[in-house]
Amino acid sequence: MKHGWLIMVASILVISLVGCGVVNPVPPSTATSAPTSAATAIPAATQVPTLPWPTTAPLTATVMATAIPTTTQPPTLPPGTGAPKATATPVQPAAPGVHSAPPGDRFIRIRVFGDSTKWHLTGSNNGIDGPYYTPNDVLSMIDDLKPNALERFYSGALPLRQPLQYYDRSSSAMITWRDPGPAGGFPVGSIGSFLVQAMQHGAPGATIIPRLDSRNYLKNGPERFFAEAQALYQNLVDLGVPQSERFISLDNWSAIARRGGPGAADTVLSRLYSQGWQGIGIADLGQFNPSVNRTNPADSATFAVFDVDMNANWRPTSSILSQMRKETNLKLILLYIDFAHPMLEFMQLPVDQEADILQTLAQLQVYNPSDPNETGFIFVYPIAHWEWDARARITSPNGKYGGVSLYDFIRNTLLPKYNP
Numbered sequence: 001m002k003h004g005w006l007i008m009v010a011s012i013l014v015i016s017l018v019g020c021g022v023v024n025p026v027p028p029s030t031a032t033s034a035p036t037s038a039a040t041a042i043p044a045a046t047q048v049p050t051l052p053w054p055t056t057a058p059l060t061a062t063v064m065a066t067a068i069p070t071t072t073q074p075p076t077l078p079p080g081t082g083a084p085k086a087t088a089t090p091v092q093p094a095a096p097g098v099h100s101a102p103p104g105d106r107f108i109r110i111r112v113f114g115d116s117t118k119w120h121l122t123g124s125n126n127g128i129d130g131p132y133y134t135p136n137d138v139l140s141m142i143d144d145l146k147p148n149a150l151e152r153f154y155s156g157a158l159p160l161r162q163p164l165q166y167y168d169r170s171s172s173a174m175i176t177w178r179d180p181g182p183a184g185g186f187p188v189g190s191i192g193s194f195l196v197q198a199m200q201h202g203a204p205g206a207t208i209i210p211r212l213d214s215r216n217y218l219k220n221g222p223e224r225f226f227a228e229a230q231a232l233y234q235n236l237v238d239l240g241v242p243q244s245e246r247f248i249s250l251d252n253w254s255a256i257a258r259r260g261g262p263g264a265a266d267t268v269l270s271r272l273y274s275q276g277w278q279g280i281g282i283a284d285l286g287q288f289n290p291s292v293n294r295t296n297p298a299d300s301a302t303f304a305v306f307d308v309d310m311n312a313n314w315r316p317t318s319s320i321l322s323q324m325r326k327e328t329n330l331k332l333i334l335l336y337i338d339f340a341h342p343m344l345e346f347m348q349l350p351v352d353q354e355a356d357i358l359q360t361l362a363q364l365q366v367y368n369p370s371d372p373n374e375t376g377f378i379f380v381y382p383i384a385h386w387e388w389d390a391r392a393r394i395t396s397p398n399g400k401y402g403g404v405s406l407y408d409f410i411r412n413t414l415l416p417k418y419n420p
Contacts, residue, residue: 099279101303101332102247104148105365105378106203106419109336111385112138113154115213117191119166121384131389135164135177135194141383142201144411150198151334151380152211152249157231160192160238184240195239207245209281210235214255217268226271233275246278249305253282257289266295273299279331281305285338288320291327300329306377307338310345314357316364321377333377335361339386347388352399355409362418378419381410 111120112135123132133141142150164177179189184196199206210232217225229248236246250256257265270293272280282291283305291301304324309317316335324333337346346354358381366376383390390407397403404412 099273099277099299099302100244101279101281101330102149102151102207102209102245103205104203106145106147106415107149107151107334107378107380108142108145108147108383109151109380109385110138110141110383111152111154112198113156113158113191115156117158117162117165119164122167123169130387131384131392132169133384134166134168136180138384139180139194139197139201141407142198142206145381145383145415146203146206148203148206149247150202150206150208152251153198153208154195155211155213155251157210157228157235158191158195160195160235161187161190163187163189164191164194192239199239199241205245207241207247208236208239209247209249211249211251214250214252217256217260217264225268226275229272229277230275233277243276244278246276247281247303248272248277248279249281249283250301251283253284254287254289257282257284263295265290266293266299269293269301270296270299279303281332281334283336285336285342286317288323291324291330297329300327302329303332303334304330305334305336305380307336307342308361310342314346314361316361316377335365335377335379337361337382339388343382343386343388347393351393351395351406352401354393355395355401355406358406358410359414362414365418381414383407383410 114120119135121131121133121138123130164179165174166177167173168175176189177194179193181197182188182190182193183200184192186192186196195208199208212225212229212232216228220228232248233246256268260268269280279302281303282289282301285305285307288306291304293300304327306317306320306324308314312318314337321333324330337343346357349357361379364377365379381390382388390410391405393406395401395404395406395409401409
């Protein structure tokens with residue numbers, strides 16, 4: 001009892017002193033602020049993993065100096081260097097650190113450059129007859145079709161101020177493009193002027209999605225792979241593509257996902273996002289490889305490409321589509337008739353049957369860009385690439401398509417009806 005009485009008196013004394021301001025039981029610095037040490041402020045389980053190599057790729061001083069982390073704003077471009085955007089309501093940028101997929105539902109496949117500055121549509125590819133189109137022909141087709149995105153329009157970084165040269169059939173010589181522009185502050189007849197005009201001829205706010213071959217990660221090593229990705233990013237900056245529309249498509253994803261070594265896929269996705277990319281697409285046609293970044297799920301791929309099944313009457317490959325639909329990080333799924341083998345097989349069919357298949361694939365599209373829970377796909381219409389030329393595929397004059405080309409069938413029937 002004696003001890004209890006003493007404790008009671010002591011407690012009353014402390015409370016009185018606190019009320020008078022004589023004693024402060026908790027120092028203000030510890031009551032209102034967290035520890036300043038990152039090691040103590042962030043639990044070990046949430047620490048960002050240390051990458052096994054430097055986080056900048058030594059391509060050139062110019063390219064690397066303009067790397068833009070996802071959490072920062074893009075630099076302001078000098079007047080006259082950006083691509084004028086169309087008048088429709090622009091795509092709103094995602095919040096910092098929030099990745100997205102390409103907007104819209106009109107996607108076409110035209111490849112104008114391979115992994116070099118060589119013009120791709122020369123009339124012959126690898127000894128196989130193919131489409132012959134000049135740069136102005138391509139601009140005219142883009143103007144006809146009004147795509148939201150030029151998906152894999154070119155592959156590998158390009159010197160934008162260099163003259164665009166192509167083989168001219170009439171003179172049997174290489175000539176510089178007859179530029180109706182110029183545009184975007186680039187020199188007349190340059191690659192950059194052409195790419196800016198390609199976007200201007202598309203739908204309002206149309207963008208370009210460049211291709212990067214994942215096999216380069218193994219072939220050239222990680223550093224050169226990331227340097228190439230950084231150079232592609234810089235291409236889009238120089239072309240005036242807004243931050244919210246800077247997307248990259250990684251072809252042959254299995255080279256990294258299956259053969260890159262433990263953790264390679266996660267590291268690649270995170271490091272690409274650190275360069276500033278708004279969204280990353282993966283493609284592994286004929287197989288499925290996960291798109292989720294297991295180390296940092298917020299840095300997962302945002303869109304993916306799959307292909308048709310030649311053995312199932314050219315329908316979408318259902319097994320791959322069902323797996324993709326389970327990965328909620330994928331906000332957009334694109335369907336291809338892939339190049340080169342599937343398309344070569346497709347071209348062995350009667351053209352009227354090709355038209356039937358194109359219409360079926362267009363009808364099967366299930367996509368609502370206003371519904372974040374939508375898990376359907378968009379069909380990427382094949383126009384001109386390698387040996388395929390939609391303008392040269394002519395339906396039978398007495399058949400149900402009346403002798404129109406597949407290009408005109410896509411332009412006048414399929415796009416207006418299924419992708420208005």
